[in-house]
Amino acid sequence: KQEVTQIPAALSVPEGENLVLNCSFTDSAIYNLQWFRQDPGKGLTSLLLIQSSQREQTSGRLNASLDKSSGRSTLYIAASQPGDSATYLCAPNNAGNMLTFGGGTRLMVKP
């Protein structure tokens, strides 16, 4: 059974900092991995999907990397802004389209 761990659980940084969120998973036989953002009281918004054959995926200030063999992914956020404050979730996809979610990293970016 896939187990997903996200570190840190919470992070508070001043505006403008570059930061890295970490995700590790136990079963490396994945099709892809998605990073999501969740705002309080809201649903999940997909940020990036990185296929198992890819090493990196970029969207604006976000960059996700994947090291499938070691069971790790990172989400890099450049020049953080208060609007980036949210919970970030990673979810590897092992079987068809079934995602297993980590516990999330709760990010606060202070003005």
Next chain:
Amino acid sequence: DAGVIQSPRHEVTEMGQEVTLRCKPISGHNSLFWYRQTMMRGLELLIYFNNNVPIDDSGMPEDRFSAKMPNASFSTLKIQPSEPRDSAVYFCASSLAGAKNIQYFGAGTRLSVL
């Protein structure tokens, strides 16, 4: 497109009552997922449909939970009878079938069972 639409947004009920949560997936999507989110257990997949057929319901916690997808544009998750430990946020998501496709989530239904 309006995205994945869930109703109701909030539901408060008493223990023992039947609860029905509803989901309309994005038009053209043929995979639909029900998830539950709690503080203790995080986000868990309950059941997954492909082309209206349940593919994996191993995450459904008990027989009190049932899900149906009578057509491509509608799904329900029913809890009967409800218990206080069922209190959670229930999310529906949809995608095109296939492992490479992004899942799009609804805003969720916050269920409180008193």
